Amino acid sequence: MTTQEVRLCGLLLQEHFGNVVEKVGTHLIRSGVLTLRALAHETKLPLDLVKKSLCVLVQHGMCTFGAGRRGPAGPVEYRINCEHVFHMLRYPRYIYTAKSLYGDTGELIVEEILQRGHMTMSSTVKTVADRLTHNMPEGQSMDYSEVVSVFSQLVETHFLQRCPPLASAGSSSSGAVDTPLPVATQPTEPESHPDCYKLPYINLTGQGKRRRSSEDGEADQCCGDDDGIYWQVNFQRFHLHFRDQAIISAVSCKLDQSSSEIVRTMLRMSEVTTPAHAAFTQALSANEIFRALLSSYNIARPILDQYLSLLVDDPMEFVGKTGDSGGGMYVVNLHRALANLARATLESVVQERFGSRSARIFRLLLRKRHLEQKQVEDFAMIPAKEAKDMLYKLLSENLVQLQEIPKTPDYAPSRTFYLYTVNQLPTARLLLQHCYKTVGNLIERRLYETKENKRLLEKSQRIEAILASLQATGAEAAQLTEVEEMITVPERQQLESLRHHINKLDSSENQVDETIFLLKSYINSTQASL
Amino acid sequence: MAGSRGRGRSQFSFSVDALGFGRGDCLPSSAHTPSPLYPPMQFRPVPLHTGEEVDYMLALKQELRASSKNLPFHIKAARTKTDVARYSDKYQNGETKNNCIEWSPDWSRMPKELCIKVRKPRKTVIGAKPQLTRKPKAAAGKEEVLQKLEKREEEQHSEEEEDEEKKKQNEEEPDADEDYDEEELEDETDYIMSYFDNGEDFGADSEDNMDEAVY
Numbered sequence: 001m002t003t004q005e006v007r008l009c010g011l012l013l014q015e016h017f018g019n020v021v022e023k024v025g026t027h028l029i030r031s032g033v034l035t036l037r038a039l040a041h042e043t044k045l046p047l048d049l050v051k052k053s054l055c056v057l058v059q060h061g062m063c064t065f066g067a068g069r070r071g072p073a074g075p076v077e078y079r080i081n082c083e084h085v086f087h088m089l090r091y092p093r094y095i096y097t098a099k100s101l102y103g104d105t106g107e108l109i110v111e112e113i114l115q116r117g118h119m120t121m122s123s124t125v126k127t128v129a130d131r132l133t134h135n136m137p138e139g140q141s142m143d144y145s146e147v148v149s150v151f152s153q154l155v156e157t158h159f160l161q162r163c164p165p166l167a168s169a170g171s172s173s174s175g176a177v178d179t180p181l182p183v184a185t186q187p188t189e190p191e192s193h194p195d196c197y198k199l200p201y202i203n204l205t206g207q208g209k210r211r212r213s214s215e216d217g218e219a220d221q222c223c224g225d226d227d228g229i230y231w232q233v234n235f236q237r238f239h240l241h242f243r244d245q246a247i248i249s250a251v252s253c254k255l256d257q258s259s260s261e262i263v264r265t266m267l268r269m270s271e272v273t274t275p276a277h278a279a280f281t282q283a284l285s286a287n288e289i290f291r292a293l294l295s296s297y298n299i300a301r302p303i304l305d306q307y308l309s310l311l312v313d314d315p316m317e318f319v320g321k322t323g324d325s326g327g328g329m330y331v332v333n334l335h336r337a338l339a340n341l342a343r344a345t346l347e348s349v350v351q352e353r354f355g356s357r358s359a360r361i362f363r364l365l366l367r368k369r370h371l372e373q374k375q376v377e378d379f380a381m382i383p384a385k386e387a388k389d390m391l392y393k394l395l396s397e398n399l400v401q402l403q404e405i406p407k408t409p410d411y412a413p414s415r416t417f418y419l420y421t422v423n424q425l426p427t428a429r430l431l432l433q434h435c436y437k438t439v440g441n442l443i444e445r446r447l448y449e450t451k452e453n454k455r456l457l458e459k460s461q462r463i464e465a466i467l468a469s470l471q472a473t474g475a476e477a478a479q480l481t482e483v484e485e486m487i488t489v490p491e492r493q494q495l496e497s498l499r500h501h502i503n504k505l506d507s508s509e510n511q512v513d514e515t516i517f518l519l520k521s522y523i524n525s526t527q528a529s530l
Numbered sequence: 531m532a533g534s535r536g537r538g539r540s541q542f543s544f545s546v547d548a549l550g551f552g553r554g555d556c557l558p559s560s561a562h563t564p565s566p567l568y569p570p571m572q573f574r575p576v577p578l579h580t581g582e583e584v585d586y587m588l589a590l591k592q593e594l595r596a597s598s599k600n601l602p603f604h605i606k607a608a609r610t611k612t613d614v615a616r617y618s619d620k621y622q623n624g625e626t627k628n629n630c631i632e633w634s635p636d637w638s639r640m641p642k643e644l645c646i647k648v649r650k651p652r653k654t655v656i657g658a659k660p661q662l663t664r665k666p667k668a669a670a671g672k673e674e675v676l677q678k679l680e681k682r683e684e685e686q687h688s689e690e691e692e693d694e695e696k697k698k699q700n701e702e703e704p705d706a707d708e709d710y711d712e713e714e715l716e717d718e719t720d721y722i723m724s725y726f727d728n729g730e731d732f733g734a735d736s737e738d739n740m741d742e743a744v745y
Contacts (some may be wrong), residue, residue, distance in 0.1 A: 016598045020605045036643055048628040049607060051644050055631060056603045058640055065641050076641045092590040096583065115594070115601060166639060229637070352576055507588050509580050 001029055001082060004436040011443045016088060017056055020045065024053040028063070028080045035068060035075040054078060054164040057469055059230060060117035061163075087235055089439065089513045094238050098159070105150040108132065108158070108234060118163045118230040121151060121200060152199055158237045161196050162228040200229050236276055243521055245339045250344075251311070251318055259307050261297045263318060266332050267291060279335040285326025316340050335525045340520035342428050345515060350399060350422045351430060357382055358390045362399065362422060370403060370419040391420060424527055432519045439512050446505045453498050460495055463487055602632035 006029050014022035024124070027043050028034055034042070040050040057063035062084045068077035091114050108304040109127045113119055119127075125147045132142040154160045182212035244267045252260030269292050270281035290304055300308070308330055311319035317336050323329035343366065349360035361380050365371060371379065394400040405417040450457070466483055541743075598604060608628045630649035637645055 015595060016604070018604045018606055020607055045607075046628050049605065050647060051646050052605050052628075052631050055635055055640060055644050055646070058604060059603070059635055076643060091594055092587040095590055095594075111594075115598065116603075164640075228636070228638070230639070352573060355573065367550070504578065505586060506591050507584060507626050510584070510587050510591065511579055 002433055002436075002442060004433050005082060005086075006030060006528060008436045008440045008443075010081075011440055012085055012088045015443065017053075018469075020049050021053040021056055024050055025057065025062075025080055025085070028078060029082060032078045033068070033079045035077055036075045037075065039078070056492055060084070084235075085300055086516075087121070089509065090517065092235065092510060093242070094511070095236075097238060097241060098154070102150050103155060105132065105147055106154060108144065109151055109154060113160065113231060113233055118193040118232040120227065120230055121148075124231065125151060142335070153277075154195055155199055155231075158197060160231050161234040161237075162198070163232050165463060193386050210303065237380070239517070239521065240271075240276060242517060243334070243338065246341060246518065247318060247332070250316070250337070250341060254316060255310065255314065258297065258303075258312055262289065262293070262299070262304065262307055262330060263311070265292050265294070266330065268292075270332070274334075274354050277525070279525075280320065280331040280333045283322050285329065286328045289330070291383060338518075338522045338525045339424070341518055343424060345518055346424065350394070354390065354393060355388055357386070358394060361387065361390055365400060365420055365422040366424065370421045372417065372419055374418060395420075398430055422492075425523070428519050428522055432516065435519065437510050439509055439516070442505050442509050446502055449498060449501055449505070453494070456491060456498070459491075460487060 006026060009029055010022050010026040013025045023043055023045065024039065030040075032040070036047075036050065036054070039054075040047045043050065047464065054063060057080065058065065061081070063078055063080050064080045065076050068074045068455060072280070076117070092112065095107055095111050102109075108131055109124055112124055112127055126143055130146050132147075134138070138140065146316055151160070169501060208419045243402045244264075246478055248260050248264050248267070265280065266284055266289060269284055269288065272506065273282045286305060286308060289293035289308075290301055293299055293304070305327070308319065308321075308328065312321045312330070317333055317340070320331050320333050321328055322331055347359055347366070348361045357380070361376060361382070364376065364380050368375075373388065376391060377384050382389060382390070391400065395402065399422070401421050401423065402418045403421050404411065404413075405419060407415040407417070463483060463486055470479060627649070630647045632649055636647045
């Protein structure tokens with residue numbers, strides 16, 4: 001865990017769960033694994049608060065627990081899953097994807113499950129139906145069956161999965177009452193469970209209720225037929241979806257809309273057959289692709305063949321040809337596409353930071369691997385002095401490395417080749433750390449801005465509350481304007497600029513997160529293929 | 531990385547041509563201070579993405595942030611009473627206590643040592659009130675319990691300020707109702723609880739992030 005990652009985890013935990021959980025979480029990340037007592041002792045927090053924080057973290061899947069070093073008889077040890085904490089940054093994107101695929105119902109289902117960590121199907125359906133009913137006009141209400149159908153669609157396409165059952169690694173002592181040993185349980189991988197995507201058979205009929213009618217508050221207090229079967233969001237599936245989206249948009253940018261549609265069809269066909277970490281999709285024949293193409297795209301068979309050969313010949317190598325049977329067997333090269341996308345990101349970063357000529361040098365070094373100072377100047381067609389300057393600048397930023405090749409066993413500088421080189425993977429990791437630092441800075445700046453203007457924000461909220469209540473009771477326009485004028489014009493301007501800044505900071509966070517996703521997928525793909 | 535470049539000797543032992551600068555050229559001056567905290571940028575950054583998708587995700591992000599502060603997962607340490615014990619403490623709205631948890635997790639999925647008392651949500655008589663009288667009561671209740679509802683109003687009004695369609699619009703209204711009822715019917719006093727302000731809140735919020743405005 002790097003410093004920047006720990007810092008970002010802390011900020012995200014604080015934003016969502018408060019200071020206490022942040023303290024507990026960051027300490028646990030820094031220490032690796034700890035027992036409950038050690039954690040409480042080291043953070044100097046009351047034991048109950050530590051227990052509550054751990055409950056929250058376990059509920060959301062960010063903390064795992066297991067039998068400690070002393071075996072099943074010893075105290076339980078806890079560990080934080082940092083990747084899961086970073087997913088919190090991406091929640092809006094998951095929810096938006098669910099909305100674009102399954103409409104408002106899907107959006108609300110995913111939102112509820114994300115906010116609560118994991119939920120049973122019945123409680124999710126009830127809560128979502130109530131929320132939808134609340135926004136419908138009077139007299140209408142949302143039927144449970146509609147929500148259930150959207151839920152089952154989400155499960156079928158693997159966007160939701162069951163929480164893995166806990167396999168008990170040890171047995172609790174049967175007789176001892178005075179010192180009950182904690183049952184050391186270890187959650188298993190969700191996919192290894194055979195019923196991972198099986199919907200429970202529950203009889204759920206009814207309609208969403210408006211909150212005004214008499215009803216007990218907590219929806220998950222009601223015990224349904226599916227107690228104990230919890231559902232969580234399958235982040236990996238969402239990530240595969242984002243990856244596919246990135247590839248499709250890259251193809252449409254590089255070539256044209258029709259080729260991107262062809263790639264979209266190919267990816268859709270191989271959704272279920274391709275395992276998560278595969279380097280390329282299953283081979284698809286051109287005949288199959290033609291049959292699967294939607295008629296709305298209006299692509300004739302010979303045109304399809306031309307497009308496919310164009311895609312294969314493209315230097316980005318999104319699509320590859322693996323055989324000639326069935327009109328040609330084609331695959332989508334997933335890992336290579338990710339590598340190319342990551343490379344494009346790196347080049348774009350260098351270009352925006354150091355100018356297009358430095359970017360030219362960077363691209364040159366990426367392609368030609370090792371070059372001497374003189375060769376860089378010649379190939380890039382940049383005057384020597386400026387080329388030297390740019391190279392040293394890139395070197396100081398660690399984007400370019402220097403490789404020594406000695407001619408003699410003593411590394412005498414006059415008899416050594418000094419070659420400049422760029423390694424894509426370490427540079428991608430470096431950039432990923434920069435991204436984490438960036439998001440941390442953005443969050444801190446936003447907190448600072450909010451704190452600076454706290455008084456003004458509170459005042460404006462009070463005024464709005466008064467306005468709202470006045471309007472509800474039907475006050476006259478004069479009264480409303482009088483209340484509105486309590487905020488002076490310069491204060492209004494200040495509020496407006498504050499809102500603008502915070503929107504900008506939030507938007508930047510979302511955008512940096514897209515880069516984080518791309519770089520992380522690339523790095524994971526290189527590790528998977530090892 | 532730069533390898534054995536001269537090792538501080540004044541006589542350079544390598545051919546300077548290989549590194550690209552002439553003999554007489556002055557080397558760039560070495561840095562005497564750490565680099566500035568906000569170095570001037572050579573190139574302006576590219577503007578952010580815009581569009582409907584971006585705006586919607588921005589709105590979602592802000593909404594999630596606001597609503598997560600109201601969920602029971604947002605853990606606040608119980609405030610330690612520093613002053614003398616006051617009579618109104620008995621009638622104060624139940625603040626969070628350290629030793630109970632506000633939601634009921636599935637204890638079978640958690641290690642036994644984390645088991646903690648679940649605080650029953652204090653929802654008192656609700657069903658008796660007829661539906662029709664709720665709305666004006668809620669409005670009157672809102673005006674009077676302005677202080678207490680600040681947190682919930684934040685959520686409501688951060689939505690109003692945004693341009694996108696929102697899903698939860700009046701979620702606090704029923705909460706306000708129940709809060710209102712809870713206060714009124716609590717402990718048989720004739721007075722509305724929010725009228726008691728023993729001044730503890732004044733100045734005590736400086737470290738607390740509880741009332742931090744969320745945008």
